[in-house]
Amino acid sequence: MRSFLSERAKNTGKSSIREILEISKKPGVISFAGGLPKPETFPFEDLAEAARRQIGENYRQSLQYGITEGVIEFRKEMIDWLSNFGWSIKLDNIIATNSSQQALDLVSKAFLDPGDVLFCGLPTYAGAIQSFQLFQARSVGVPMESDGMNLNVLEEEIRRVERTGRQAKFVYVIPDFQNPTGVTMSGRKRKKLVKIAMEYDLLIIEDTPYFGLRFEGQEERPINAYDNEGRVITMSSLSKVLSAGMRLAVVVGPENLIDALVTVKQATDLCTSTTTQWIALEWMQNHELSEHLAQARSHYRQNRNVILEALERFFPDDERITWTRPEGGLFIWVTLPEGVNTDELLFDALENKVAFVPGSGFYVNDGGKNSMRLCYSVLQPDEINEGIKLLAEVVRRHLSAASPAREE
Amino acid sequence: MRSFLSERAKNTGKSSIREILEISKKPGVISFAGGLPKPETFPFEDLAEAARRQIGENYRQSLQYGITEGVIEFRKEMIDWLSNFGWSIKLDNIIATNSSQQALDLVSKAFLDPGDVLFCGLPTYAGAIQSFQLFQARSVGVPMESDGMNLNVLEEEIRRVERTGRQAKFVYVIPDFQNPTGVTMSGRKRKKLVKIAMEYDLLIIEDTPYFGLRFEGQEERPINAYDNEGRVITMSSLSKVLSAGMRLAVVVGPENLIDALVTVKQATDLCTSTTTQWIALEWMQNHELSEHLAQARSHYRQNRNVILEALERFFPDDERITWTRPEGGLFIWVTLPEGVNTDELLFDALENKVAFVPGSGFYVNDGGKNSMRLCYSVLQPDEINEGIKLLAEVVRRHLSAASPAREE
Numbered sequence: 001m002r003s004f005l006s007e008r009a010k011n012t013g014k015s016s017i018r019e020i021l022e023i024s025k026k027p028g029v030i031s032f033a034g035g036l037p038k039p040e041t042f043p044f045e046d047l048a049e050a051a052r053r054q055i056g057e058n059y060r061q062s063l064q065y066g067i068t069e070g071v072i073e074f075r076k077e078m079i080d081w082l083s084n085f086g087w088s089i090k091l092d093n094i095i096a097t098n099s100s101q102q103a104l105d106l107v108s109k110a111f112l113d114p115g116d117v118l119f120c121g122l123p124t125y126a127g128a129i130q131s132f133q134l135f136q137a138r139s140v141g142v143p144m145e146s147d148g149m150n151l152n153v154l155e156e157e158i159r160r161v162e163r164t165g166r167q168a169k170f171v172y173v174i175p176d177f178q179n180p181t182g183v184t185m186s187g188r189k190r191k192k193l194v195k196i197a198m199e200y201d202l203l204i205i206e207d208t209p210y211f212g213l214r215f216e217g218q219e220e221r222p223i224n225a226y227d228n229e230g231r232v233i234t235m236s237s238l239s240k241v242l243s244a245g246m247r248l249a250v251v252v253g254p255e256n257l258i259d260a261l262v263t264v265k266q267a268t269d270l271c272t273s274t275t276t277q278w279i280a281l282e283w284m285q286n287h288e289l290s291e292h293l294a295q296a297r298s299h300y301r302q303n304r305n306v307i308l309e310a311l312e313r314f315f316p317d318d319e320r321i322t323w324t325r326p327e328g329g330l331f332i333w334v335t336l337p338e339g340v341n342t343d344e345l346l347f348d349a350l351e352n353k354v355a356f357v358p359g360s361g362f363y364v365n366d367g368g369k370n371s372m373r374l375c376y377s378v379l380q381p382d383e384i385n386e387g388i389k390l391l392a393e394v395v396r397r398h399l400s401a402a403s404p405a406r407e408e
Numbered sequence: 409m410r411s412f413l414s415e416r417a418k419n420t421g422k423s424s425i426r427e428i429l430e431i432s433k434k435p436g437v438i439s440f441a442g443g444l445p446k447p448e449t450f451p452f453e454d455l456a457e458a459a460r461r462q463i464g465e466n467y468r469q470s471l472q473y474g475i476t477e478g479v480i481e482f483r484k485e486m487i488d489w490l491s492n493f494g495w496s497i498k499l500d501n502i503i504a505t506n507s508s509q510q511a512l513d514l515v516s517k518a519f520l521d522p523g524d525v526l527f528c529g530l531p532t533y534a535g536a537i538q539s540f541q542l543f544q545a546r547s548v549g550v551p552m553e554s555d556g557m558n559l560n561v562l563e564e565e566i567r568r569v570e571r572t573g574r575q576a577k578f579v580y581v582i583p584d585f586q587n588p589t590g591v592t593m594s595g596r597k598r599k600k601l602v603k604i605a606m607e608y609d610l611l612i613i614e615d616t617p618y619f620g621l622r623f624e625g626q627e628e629r630p631i632n633a634y635d636n637e638g639r640v641i642t643m644s645s646l647s648k649v650l651s652a653g654m655r656l657a658v659v660v661g662p663e664n665l666i667d668a669l670v671t672v673k674q675a676t677d678l679c680t681s682t683t684t685q686w687i688a689l690e691w692m693q694n695h696e697l698s699e700h701l702a703q704a705r706s707h708y709r710q711n712r713n714v715i716l717e718a719l720e721r722f723f724p725d726d727e728r729i730t731w732t733r734p735e736g737g738l739f740i741w742v743t744l745p746e747g748v749n750t751d752e753l754l755f756d757a758l759e760n761k762v763a764f765v766p767g768s769g770f771y772v773n774d775g776g777k778n779s780m781r782l783c784y785s786v787l788q789p790d791e792i793n794e795g796i797k798l799l800a801e802v803v804r805r806h807l808s809a810a811s812p813a814r815e816e
Binding site for chain 1: 412416462463520535651671677683
């Protein structure tokens with residue numbers, strides 16, 4: 001029998017991160033690998049009650065097909081919640097999707113032909129890389145800085161791509177507490193990015209799954225709020241704040257682009273689950289998401305503090321080792337000296353009963369080999385301390401092996 | 409601003425059926441258009457109870473991310489249910505998807521390059537046409553007969569495509585109570601279709617969303633059960649039997665092809681809703697789907713009987729007018745004399761307060777113009793009678809206008 005695979009499918013590998021997550025589930029391993037929210041931060045009791053009522057009493061809507069755009073009442077509740085962030089949205093500018101990952105799939109479908117170019121962070125979310133790769137696009141990486149993507153390099157890269165004659169379509173950014181670095185894009189860069197998109201006639205795909213999980217510093221307005229031309233498409237998810245299992249997200253953008261996404265969504269899954277939309281919307285009608293999130297924010301802040309202290313305390317005192325200081329979200333990014341290979345380091349870490357995700361999985365080029373993502377969301381403080389201690393031992397060994405310690 | 413649309417998106421129109429469904433929602437219109445299940449046939453009270461328990465007590469699983477293949481316990485319950493149809497399935501051969509429409513999307517993604525060919529019924533499910541079109545494939549139509557696709561024509565078409573040098577990938581069939589015709593493929597043709605797939609090295613995509621909704625005649629084994637070579641991928645949905653809103657389906661097939669679907673699903677939406685999977689599986693653990701369906705089957709049988717009698721009673725006595733006699737499912741297919749145009753007839757029907765879906769939307773060529781799909785699932789018997797009476801008046805007018813009545 002021949003292979004029936006499309007070029008697209010041949011082009012796509014299984015996620016290496018997924019394999020790592022499987023391995024890191026071994027009993028006794030302290031894992032900083034998975035990017036999971038802590039389920040105890042979800043309002044499960046009230047959601048259970050909402051589910052009972054919605055399915056038992058509103059079954060004509062909650063168990064039936066719905067419109068492709070998403071349940072109107074759900075979209076209105078999401079508009080309400082997003083208005084907290086200085087953002088005014090009309091009903092025709094927002095649709096419900098089956099998770100942000102689906103929103104990426106719809107964006108890829110609607111806008112990417114094979115060979116088309118998009119720009120993304122170095123590093124960036126691995127699931128986005130996978131989606132763009134599936135649609136045979138070229139992802140061009142732009143280095144991340146402590147206040148977001150380096151926009152000078154972005155402009156250089158845009159010009160370079162223009163000279164090749166390829167179609168550049170969009171810049172993909174995760175402006176808040178980026179996965180994997182934890183970095184937030186500054187207001188100045190958000191404004192500038194919109195200008196760049198105008199100048200070079202590009203779209204911006206703004207992915208903000210950690211919205212509402214800021215536990216420090218000043219809230220930034222979404223990039224979308226700076227857009228007057230209809231160039232920004234924003235995806236925001238309930239997976240980290242209300243429930244990952246319900247797979248609910250929204251996409252906000254100009255009507256013509258949203259309309260293109262609706263057309264491809266029709267062929268993709270007809271509609272997002274009305275059951276989960278009705279459960280979520282009833283909960284949102286009766287509760288303030290912002291208030292509910294106070295507890296989640298406090299939990300994530302505490303864990304972030306613990307991991308920062310543990311890194312300070314246990315990691316080798318070497319100025320070539322740096323890490324980010326996230327103001328929200330779930331991730332910290334650690335950079336080790338050049339020459340250290342975290343793909344290899346992971347094997348030793350697993351032997352030492354600790355896991356993380358090596359940086360290379362978040363790079364669209366061959367960079368990131370000396371970096372790692374640490375997720376601090378689901379662990380207990382003492383596990384974080386113990387895990388960082390175990391990891392530090394392995395890092396210390398690799399440090400001396402990989403490159404001679406500098407003289408000080 | 410330029411258009412950012414991909415060729416794929418430019419190639420895809422909004423579903424005309426969707427527009428018709430919108431129009432047919434006008435108050436006072438009796439609609440045979442929508443292909444909706446009757447929500448009263450869903451076990452909403454028990455599902456509500458299962459939802460309350462699963463979300464309230466099993467939130468660590470039901471509100472968290474799950475594996476891409478689907479919740480193991482859910483897949484086991486589906487294996488149990490499908491075993492009623494003479495079908496033995498292993499865990500590695502089944503995955504959960506976010507509806508059968510998503511299963512089509514995954515199949516298109518994994519197997520179709522632009523220009524690739526697939527074969528489908530004339531007519532066939534419009535959502536499948538849309539999915540294949542989105543991936544820029546060529547759908548070649550094969551006429552439907554009263555016992556399923558005309559397999560002689562299928563072979564001729566396969567040979568014709570072989571001569572063009574194009575890649576033919578699969579045959580797409582809905583063997584049970586097909587949407588839109590209501591026709592069931594005979595056992596003889598199922599066997600023969602598998603032989604044809606072997607001879608010409610093709611896959612078979614078997615789409616069976618009305619499984620369990622047979623109310624008359626002998627159950628046929630799935631095409632998949634005749635396959636010894638690993639050429640058949642079957643998608644089966646819970647949308648018509650347990651809840652359309654939960655968006656749950658499964659795909660069954662050989663491990664290597666299922667594996668390809670899992671890889672593309674990862675990039676598509678990470679995983680199917682664990683919330684709805686846990687609700688459904690708890691319900692299935694405590695109830696027999698087959699028993700529960702007795703009521704739904706009886707309801708659909710009754711409505712089928714009413715519509716058959718009404719057609720007999722009210723439609724013009726003209727032997728050029730024929731309709732199918734479905735043994736299950738939701739649809740009847742009416743063929744009017746050549747020259748009658750149901751796209752035009754629909755306008756007059758709507759004026760006469762009755763709606764249906766014109767046949768042309770289910771054709772991948774320009775055929776079907778003298779046919780219509782009637783869905784009898786959600787109406788009351790008196791509405792069916794009144795609706796067919798109203799429709800018959802319009803048909804009678806178009807009959808005399810389009811072609812002179814034959815002499816008898």
